[in-house]
Amino acid sequence: MTGRGYPAAVLPRTARRASATTVLALALLVAALAACARPGQLGSSDVAPTSAPPAAPAPSPAAAPLPPTGPVEVGTGLVGERLNLRTTGPVEYSVRTVVLAPGEDTGWQRLPGTELTIVKSGQVALQRSDACGAAAVEPGSTVVVPEGRPHVLRNTGARPAELVVTRLLPPGSSDRTEVAPAC
16 A cells, blocks of 8 residues: 555556655755765764864964954945936946055046945045046045046055945946046
8 A cells, every 4th residue: 555545556647756756856865965974974884084184273363353243334425416327228236345555546547337436444536537636535435436437546645545346337348448637
């Protein structure tokens, strides 16, 4: 007798196939688990290794502190101009950290999309093609550069400046186009 008290000959063919499929799936799962098992796990008959696994290295007193858990705020602030993000289709985005050495800049560039940059640390100045004077950008502040506007970010301090740069670009477009200085 099999399931529900019916003889195997009376069970519908689909029920027998389902039973066989279930048994086969369980057998494959057990085989996969056994293949991944270490000696002594899941009834594996292999003998335990003769040498103990390597011990974890003791933490050094000068070890770096663990990173904080949960959300970490990189910066907050006010965008001082009207912001209108519109696209004609899908966009690819990238978020990266850029470190500028003292005196280093991004080079004059124009983007086929929008760039949002948070100044995480350091002294940075932004110069756009429509203003020959550079504007200081404080740590924690955001720089928004609309599509197609030539600009340059320059580290004006004595220490490295760390930026978190987010770009929203049309799929497959170049990351940036270098342009001649505006002023």
